[in-house]
Amino acid sequence: MVPLSWYLVLSAILFTLGVVGFIAKRNIITIFMSIELMLNAVNLSFVAFAAHWHQLSGQVFVFFVMVVAAAEAAVGLGIIIAVYRTRETLNVDRVNLLKL
Amino acid sequence: MHLALFLIFGCICVAAAVNLLVQRHPINSALSLIVVMGSLAVLYLLLGAEFVAAIQVIVYAGAIMVLFVFVIMLLNAGVEEHTHGSKVAMRFGAPGAVLFVIAVVAALLRRGPDEMLPIGAMYGSPEAIGHLLFKDFLLPFEVTSVLILIAIMGAVVLARREN
Numbered sequence: 001m002v003p004l005s006w007y008l009v010l011s012a013i014l015f016t017l018g019v020v021g022f023i024a025k026r027n028i029i030t031i032f033m034s035i036e037l038m039l040n041a042v043n044l045s046f047v048a049f050a051a052h053w054h055q056l057s058g059q060v061f062v063f064f065v066m067v068v069a070a071a072e073a074a075v076g077l078g079i080i081i082a083v084y085r086t087r088e089t090l091n092v093d094r095v096n097l098l099k100l
Numbered sequence: 101m102h103l104a105l106f107l108i109f110g111c112i113c114v115a116a117a118v119n120l121l122v123q124r125h126p127i128n129s130a131l132s133l134i135v136v137m138g139s140l141a142v143l144y145l146l147l148g149a150e151f152v153a154a155i156q157v158i159v160y161a162g163a164i165m166v167l168f169v170f171v172i173m174l175l176n177a178g179v180e181e182h183t184h185g186s187k188v189a190m191r192f193g194a195p196g197a198v199l200f201v202i203a204v205v206a207a208l209l210r211r212g213p214d215e216m217l218p219i220g221a222m223y224g225s226p227e228a229i230g231h232l233l234f235k236d237f238l239l240p241f242e243v244t245s246v247l248i249l250i251a252i253m254g255a256v257v258l259a260r261r262e263n
Contacts, residue, residue, distance in 0.1 A: 002106045005208045007147070010110045012204040014136070017117040020197045024189040027180040029126045029172055033133050036164065037117060040140055043152075050224070051147040056232050059152050059224045063233070066159050067244045071251035073164045077171045078258030084175050085261075093183045 007048035014041035028083070028090050032076055039069045105146055109139040126177045130168050137161040149224035 018041060021034030043062045050058025080090070087095055116135035123129045137160045144153035233241055 002102055002146075005211060006106065006110075007143070008208050009205050010113065010143075012208070013114055013201055014117055016197045016201050016204075017114070017121060020193050021121045023193050024121070024186055025180065026183055026186045027126050027177065029168065029175075029177060030120075030129050030180065033120065033126075033129055033168065036133060036160075037120065037136065040137060040160070043156075044140060044143060047144050047147050047149045047152055047224075050149065054223065056224060056228055057236075059149050059229060060232050060237055062149075062152050063155065063229070064240060064244060066155060067248065070159060070164055071247055073167055074251050074255040075258065077167055078255040080171060081175070081259045090175065090177050091181060091183070093186075 004048055004052045008045055011041045011045040011048070014038075014044065026091050026093055028080055028092050028095075031092065032073070032080070036069060036073070039065060102146060106143065109142045109146075113139040113143070124179045126172050126180070127169065130165060130172060133168075134161050134165050137165070147224075148222050150222050151224050151226045151229045154226075 015038050018034045018036075018038035021037065022031055025031050025034060043065055046058045046062045046065070050056065050062075083095060084090060089095070113136050116132040116139070119132040120129045120136070123132065137156060141153045141156040141161070144150075144156055
Protein backbone atom coordinates (compact mmCIF):
# COMPACT_ATOMS: atom_id res chain seq x y z
CA MET A 1 0.00 0.00 0.00
CA VAL A 2 1.46 3.29 -1.11
CA PRO A 3 0.17 6.72 -0.01
CA LEU A 4 -0.96 9.13 -2.69
CA SER A 5 1.67 11.68 -1.68
CA TRP A 6 4.50 9.32 -2.65
CA TYR A 7 3.26 9.21 -6.20
CA LEU A 8 3.00 13.00 -6.18
CA VAL A 9 6.57 13.25 -4.84
CA LEU A 10 7.83 11.00 -7.64
CA SER A 11 5.92 13.09 -10.13
CA ALA A 12 7.43 16.30 -8.72
CA ILE A 13 10.96 14.85 -8.91
CA LEU A 14 10.47 13.78 -12.53
CA PHE A 15 9.01 17.16 -13.45
CA THR A 16 11.92 19.02 -11.85
CA LEU A 17 14.42 16.83 -13.68
CA GLY A 18 12.59 17.71 -16.87
CA VAL A 19 12.83 21.43 -16.08
CA VAL A 20 16.56 21.13 -15.32
CA GLY A 21 17.09 19.31 -18.60
CA PHE A 22 15.09 21.95 -20.47
CA ILE A 23 17.25 24.74 -19.04
CA ALA A 24 20.68 23.12 -18.93
CA LYS A 25 20.84 21.00 -22.08
CA ARG A 26 22.01 22.55 -25.32
CA ASN A 27 21.02 19.90 -27.84
CA ILE A 28 17.59 20.77 -29.23
CA ILE A 29 16.51 17.11 -29.38
CA THR A 30 17.43 16.54 -25.73
CA ILE A 31 15.49 19.67 -24.81
CA PHE A 32 12.52 18.14 -26.57
CA MET A 33 12.93 14.92 -24.63
CA SER A 34 12.95 16.93 -21.40
CA ILE A 35 9.56 18.33 -22.37
CA GLU A 36 8.29 14.78 -22.89
CA LEU A 37 9.63 13.92 -19.43
CA MET A 38 7.65 16.79 -17.91
CA LEU A 39 4.47 15.65 -19.70
CA ASN A 40 5.02 12.14 -18.35
CA ALA A 41 5.42 13.45 -14.81
CA VAL A 42 2.11 15.31 -15.10
CA ASN A 43 0.47 12.15 -16.44
CA LEU A 44 1.65 10.23 -13.40
CA SER A 45 -0.04 12.66 -11.03
CA PHE A 46 -3.21 12.57 -13.15
CA VAL A 47 -3.37 8.77 -12.87
CA ALA A 48 -2.54 8.85 -9.15
CA PHE A 49 -5.36 11.29 -8.47
CA ALA A 50 -7.71 9.25 -10.65
CA ALA A 51 -6.93 6.19 -8.54
CA HIS A 52 -7.31 8.15 -5.34
CA TRP A 53 -10.77 9.51 -6.08
CA HIS A 54 -11.94 6.57 -8.20
CA GLN A 55 -12.68 8.94 -11.07
CA LEU A 56 -11.93 7.79 -14.59
CA SER A 57 -11.88 11.36 -15.94
CA GLY A 58 -8.25 11.66 -14.88
CA GLN A 59 -7.28 8.74 -17.10
CA VAL A 60 -9.24 10.19 -20.02
CA PHE A 61 -7.29 13.39 -19.53
CA VAL A 62 -4.04 11.42 -19.71
CA PHE A 63 -5.25 10.20 -23.07
CA PHE A 64 -5.67 13.80 -24.26
CA VAL A 65 -2.25 14.77 -22.89
CA MET A 66 -0.74 11.91 -24.90
CA VAL A 67 -2.49 13.12 -28.05
CA VAL A 68 -1.12 16.63 -27.53
CA ALA A 69 2.34 15.17 -26.86
CA ALA A 70 2.21 13.17 -30.08
CA ALA A 71 1.12 16.22 -32.10
CA GLU A 72 3.81 18.32 -30.44
CA ALA A 73 6.49 15.72 -31.15
CA ALA A 74 5.51 15.49 -34.82
CA VAL A 75 5.49 19.27 -35.39
CA GLY A 76 8.54 19.87 -33.18
CA LEU A 77 10.67 17.29 -34.93
CA GLY A 78 9.59 18.79 -38.25
CA ILE A 79 10.83 22.17 -36.99
CA ILE A 80 14.09 20.57 -35.83
CA ILE A 81 14.67 19.10 -39.28
CA ALA A 82 13.93 22.49 -40.87
CA VAL A 83 16.33 24.25 -38.47
CA TYR A 84 19.05 21.70 -39.14
CA ARG A 85 18.62 22.19 -42.86
CA THR A 86 19.09 25.97 -42.69
CA ARG A 87 21.57 26.32 -39.80
CA GLU A 88 23.46 23.00 -40.01
CA THR A 89 23.51 22.68 -36.22
CA LEU A 90 21.48 21.24 -33.36
CA ASN A 91 22.98 23.48 -30.69
CA VAL A 92 20.41 26.03 -29.52
CA ASP A 93 23.12 28.57 -28.72
CA ARG A 94 23.97 28.76 -32.42
CA VAL A 95 20.40 29.39 -33.48
CA ASN A 96 20.55 33.04 -32.45
CA LEU A 97 19.28 35.12 -35.34
CA LEU A 98 16.71 36.83 -33.14
CA LYS A 99 19.27 37.68 -30.46
CA LEU A 100 20.69 41.16 -30.15
CA MET B 101 4.19 -5.99 -2.64
CA HIS B 102 2.73 -2.73 -3.92
CA LEU B 103 5.28 -0.77 -1.90
CA ALA B 104 8.19 -2.87 -3.15
CA LEU B 105 7.12 -2.54 -6.79
CA PHE B 106 6.58 1.20 -6.34
CA LEU B 107 10.01 1.68 -4.81
CA ILE B 108 11.81 -0.44 -7.42
CA PHE B 109 10.20 1.16 -10.44
CA GLY B 110 10.18 4.63 -8.92
CA CYS B 111 13.94 4.36 -8.36
CA ILE B 112 14.47 3.04 -11.92
CA CYS B 113 12.40 5.93 -13.19
CA VAL B 114 14.37 8.62 -11.33
CA ALA B 115 17.71 6.98 -12.16
CA ALA B 116 16.87 6.89 -15.86
CA ALA B 117 15.68 10.50 -15.77
CA VAL B 118 18.96 11.56 -14.15
CA ASN B 119 20.82 9.53 -16.76
CA LEU B 120 18.90 11.45 -19.45
CA LEU B 121 20.40 14.67 -18.11
CA VAL B 122 23.90 13.32 -17.58
CA GLN B 123 24.39 11.67 -20.97
CA ARG B 124 25.96 13.83 -23.65
CA HIS B 125 24.84 11.89 -26.70
CA PRO B 126 21.15 12.28 -27.63
CA ILE B 127 20.71 8.62 -28.49
CA ASN B 128 21.65 7.64 -24.93
CA SER B 129 19.20 10.21 -23.61
CA ALA B 130 16.47 8.79 -25.85
CA LEU B 131 17.10 5.25 -24.58
CA SER B 132 16.94 6.41 -20.96
CA LEU B 133 13.68 8.20 -21.72
CA ILE B 134 12.30 4.89 -23.01
CA VAL B 135 13.27 3.29 -19.68
CA VAL B 136 11.46 6.11 -17.85
CA MET B 137 8.33 5.52 -19.90
CA GLY B 138 8.45 1.74 -19.42
CA SER B 139 8.71 2.03 -15.65
CA LEU B 140 5.96 4.65 -15.64
CA ALA B 141 3.75 2.11 -17.44
CA VAL B 142 4.36 -0.33 -14.57
CA LEU B 143 3.41 2.39 -12.08
CA TYR B 144 0.19 3.00 -14.04
CA LEU B 145 -0.59 -0.72 -13.78
CA LEU B 146 -0.03 -0.50 -10.02
CA LEU B 147 -2.57 2.32 -9.95
CA GLY B 148 -5.11 0.18 -11.78
CA ALA B 149 -4.97 2.08 -15.06
CA GLU B 150 -4.47 -0.76 -17.51
CA PHE B 151 -5.60 1.14 -20.61
CA VAL B 152 -3.29 4.07 -19.84
CA ALA B 153 -0.42 1.65 -19.19
CA ALA B 154 -1.01 -0.02 -22.55
CA ILE B 155 -1.11 3.22 -24.53
CA GLN B 156 1.88 4.49 -22.56
CA VAL B 157 3.90 1.60 -24.00
CA ILE B 158 2.33 1.66 -27.46
CA VAL B 159 2.09 5.39 -28.13
CA TYR B 160 4.85 6.88 -25.99
CA ALA B 161 7.55 4.24 -25.81
CA GLY B 162 6.56 2.92 -29.22
CA ALA B 163 5.53 5.66 -31.60
CA ILE B 164 6.87 8.91 -30.16
CA MET B 165 10.25 7.56 -29.13
CA VAL B 166 10.70 5.85 -32.48
CA LEU B 167 10.12 9.27 -34.04
CA PHE B 168 12.80 10.76 -31.77
CA VAL B 169 15.32 8.03 -32.48
CA PHE B 170 14.54 8.31 -36.19
CA VAL B 171 15.27 12.06 -36.19
CA ILE B 172 18.46 11.57 -34.16
CA MET B 173 19.67 9.00 -36.69
CA LEU B 174 18.51 11.08 -39.66
CA LEU B 175 20.34 14.21 -38.56
CA ASN B 176 23.35 12.19 -37.36
CA ALA B 177 23.33 14.13 -34.10
CA GLY B 178 26.69 14.11 -32.37
CA VAL B 179 27.87 14.68 -28.84
CA GLU B 180 26.47 17.82 -27.28
CA GLU B 181 28.97 20.61 -26.70
CA HIS B 182 28.99 22.49 -23.42
CA THR B 183 28.77 26.25 -23.65
CA HIS B 184 28.98 29.11 -21.19
CA GLY B 185 25.21 29.30 -20.99
CA SER B 186 24.76 25.64 -20.12
CA LYS B 187 27.44 25.81 -17.42
CA VAL B 188 25.77 28.83 -15.83
CA ALA B 189 22.38 27.12 -16.06
CA MET B 190 23.78 23.98 -14.41
CA ARG B 191 25.54 25.91 -11.64
CA PHE B 192 22.45 27.83 -10.60
CA GLY B 193 19.78 25.47 -11.85
CA ALA B 194 20.84 22.26 -10.08
CA PRO B 195 20.84 23.70 -6.52
CA GLY B 196 17.63 25.56 -7.31
CA ALA B 197 16.00 22.36 -8.53
CA VAL B 198 17.11 20.46 -5.42
CA LEU B 199 15.68 23.22 -3.20
CA PHE B 200 12.43 23.18 -5.18
CA VAL B 201 12.09 19.40 -4.84
CA ILE B 202 12.77 19.58 -1.09
CA ALA B 203 10.12 22.28 -0.69
CA VAL B 204 7.53 20.32 -2.69
CA VAL B 205 8.28 17.06 -0.87
CA ALA B 206 8.02 18.79 2.50
CA ALA B 207 4.70 20.36 1.52
CA LEU B 208 3.33 17.04 0.24
CA LEU B 209 4.48 14.94 3.17
CA ARG B 210 3.40 17.45 5.82
CA ARG B 211 -0.21 16.54 5.18
CA GLY B 212 0.45 13.45 7.23
CA PRO B 213 -0.50 9.88 6.40
CA ASP B 214 -3.18 10.07 3.76
CA GLU B 215 -5.34 7.33 2.34
CA MET B 216 -3.56 4.31 0.98
CA LEU B 217 -4.10 3.45 -2.64
CA PRO B 218 -5.52 -0.02 -3.26
CA ILE B 219 -3.72 -2.52 -5.46
CA GLY B 220 -5.06 -4.83 -8.09
CA ALA B 221 -8.36 -3.05 -8.61
CA MET B 222 -8.28 -2.64 -12.38
CA TYR B 223 -11.03 -0.14 -12.95
CA GLY B 224 -9.35 1.73 -15.81
CA SER B 225 -10.35 -0.91 -18.35
CA PRO B 226 -10.59 0.01 -22.05
CA GLU B 227 -14.35 -0.56 -21.86
CA ALA B 228 -14.85 1.99 -19.07
CA ILE B 229 -12.53 4.52 -20.71
CA GLY B 230 -14.29 4.05 -24.04
CA HIS B 231 -17.69 4.63 -22.46
CA LEU B 232 -16.46 7.88 -20.93
CA LEU B 233 -14.63 8.95 -24.07
CA PHE B 234 -17.53 8.47 -26.44
CA LYS B 235 -20.24 9.82 -24.09
CA ASP B 236 -19.02 12.54 -21.76
CA PHE B 237 -15.92 13.54 -23.67
CA LEU B 238 -17.21 13.19 -27.22
CA LEU B 239 -16.61 16.82 -28.26
CA PRO B 240 -13.01 16.99 -26.92
CA PHE B 241 -12.34 13.64 -28.58
CA GLU B 242 -13.50 14.93 -31.97
CA VAL B 243 -11.55 18.17 -31.53
CA THR B 244 -8.49 16.02 -30.83
CA SER B 245 -8.83 14.36 -34.22
CA VAL B 246 -8.77 17.79 -35.88
CA LEU B 247 -5.68 18.65 -33.84
CA ILE B 248 -3.93 15.49 -35.02
CA LEU B 249 -4.85 16.24 -38.63
CA ILE B 250 -3.42 19.76 -38.37
CA ALA B 251 -0.27 18.39 -36.71
CA ILE B 252 0.24 15.88 -39.53
CA MET B 253 -0.13 18.57 -42.19
CA GLY B 254 2.14 20.91 -40.22
CA ALA B 255 4.84 18.28 -39.92
CA VAL B 256 4.67 17.53 -43.65
CA VAL B 257 4.85 21.22 -44.57
CA LEU B 258 7.70 21.96 -42.14
CA ALA B 259 9.87 19.01 -43.09
CA ARG B 260 9.38 19.44 -46.84
CA ARG B 261 12.35 20.63 -48.86
CA GLU B 262 11.71 24.05 -50.34
CA ASN B 263 12.40 24.22 -54.05
